[in-house]
Amino acid sequence: MGHLRFNMLQQVTTPLAIAGILTLTPLMARPTMAQMAPITPTTYNFGVNPLADYILGAGDILFVEVVNLPSSVTNQKQFTVNLDGSVVLPLAGRLVVEGLTVPQAEQVILNAYSKVMRFPAVTVSLQTPRPMKILVAGEVSRPGSYIVPFTGVSVSTGAGLGDTMSLSGGLTWPRLSRALTQAGGITQDADIRNIEVRRQLGNGQTAVTKINLWELIQSGDATQDITLRSDDVIVIPKATTVNAAEAVRVASATFSPQVINVQVVGEVLKPGLVQVPANATLTQGIGAAGGFNVQRANTSRITLVRLNRDGTVSRRRIPFSMAAQPSANSNPVLQQGDVIVVERSGLTQFGDAVGNALRPLGALGTLGIIINLLD
Known part of the structure; x- marks a missing residue:
């Protein structure tokens, strides 16, 4: 008879009876060590299904479905993990799920409902993960x-x-x-x-x-x-x-920057800051600045100045050729913040030096020197 009364008690769904059942549930049920499957760094698989080893925490939204739960109790099936790492479930009360995987949380919730229901069936899934x-x-x-x-x-x-x-x-x-x-x-x-x-x-x-x-x-x-x-x-x-040919392929990947900024100064048509693709070479950098000023530029020797991540500055003179394939020596791949210096040709340097020397003399002085040179 006592056994029969116990079974009947489990099936009562009146609010008064439910309140009595809740007194059987601890305020904060915590998982036991037996429910925690041992995982070690040597046995862990980084390729595992992300929902199989996801660690629950505050802000996660769980979908909890309990079969045969009386509709008079609640129709709610989505529950948010609170700041204290718990979820509050109808009949089962407050349960700590923070630090558990979804399968482990499902087992904890099943154990809690087993204390207040006969043969409960519980399904738990991650509805919306926290940021x-x-x-x-x-x-x-x-x-x-x-x-x-x-x-x-x-x-x-x-x-x-x-x-x-x-x-x-x-x-x-x-x-x-x-x-x-x-x-x-x-x-x-x-x-x-x-x-x-x-x-x-x-x-x-x-x-x-x-x-x-x-x-x-x-x-x-x-x-x-x-x-x-x-x-x-x-x-x-x-x-x-760094392999220059590989660098070009890597720079085209989605996890590489799409564009970088470099400075081109000296004897180019449009000196200044230019944007080039992340896999751009020295040739493309000069092209983005309008190309050489062919009347003044030394087109066979370029200086590349680079600020390294350790704070040092490197300066390289590059034997340049427009036909060069990507290579670290003659046509290197550019990096964010590089400075390309296009130097003057020897004839341009001589002409500029003469012009600078004659400028203080003015037009009449310059004319006199030219006449003396002709004599």
Whole structure:
């Protein structure tokens, strides 16, 4: 008889009975260690479905569906994670989900409903993720912290799993290339073969992986463009050497700047600040300034002045040829802030020197010198 009364109590849906049931639920239920699947940096897979290891936090919106939950209780199915990391659910009460993955949160919620319902069926999904904060350091135009938006149509696992995960509104999970673009693009000194991504696992440990974006450019290996998680740290190291031909291909990638600014001074038709494509060579820089002033320019020797990222300034005299292919020696790829100096030819220098020497004498003095030279 006592067993029968207990079953009947579980099925009562009056407000008074529900209030009594809620007294059985702790104010703040926390997950046990058994519910936390152990993840270590050595076993973590950066290509995993982003919804499988997403760590919940304040601002996330969850879709929680509980089968057979009385409609008299509530029809609400969307719940926001509060600042204290909890969600408040009908009958189940306040549950802490911050620091859990979506599958772990589903288990915690299922356990809570098992205390107030018979054989509950619970489905939990991430409806709308909180803004994703990413730190980008190293060889990018604007290192710093960024809020990377969710955009697009769907969320692909990016790991060859053959399925696509959708979020509310058809949002796409941000990828590495998007974060680099938002940081102004990589510099031309970036070593894109050894990009490092550091990720907090939610258990006090950090997983690190190396990404080779050259494989994405060279062979179309899309798995290199991994999906990001909030609080990821991206570090782009500096390359020890730069291949000019490769630099042209890298500069055409979406994660490179679209244009750069360079100064062209000296014997060109339109000296000053010019904008050129990010993969522009010295030849294109001179062309953007209108080309040589052919009557005055030394077209075979150009000086390239570059402010390096460590604060030093390099100055190179380049044996220039308009027909030169991209190369570090004769037709280098330009960088943001480069200064191209087109020098005067020897004849122009002599003519300018004579003109400067004769200028103080005035027209009559100049005429007298010319007459003496003719005599």
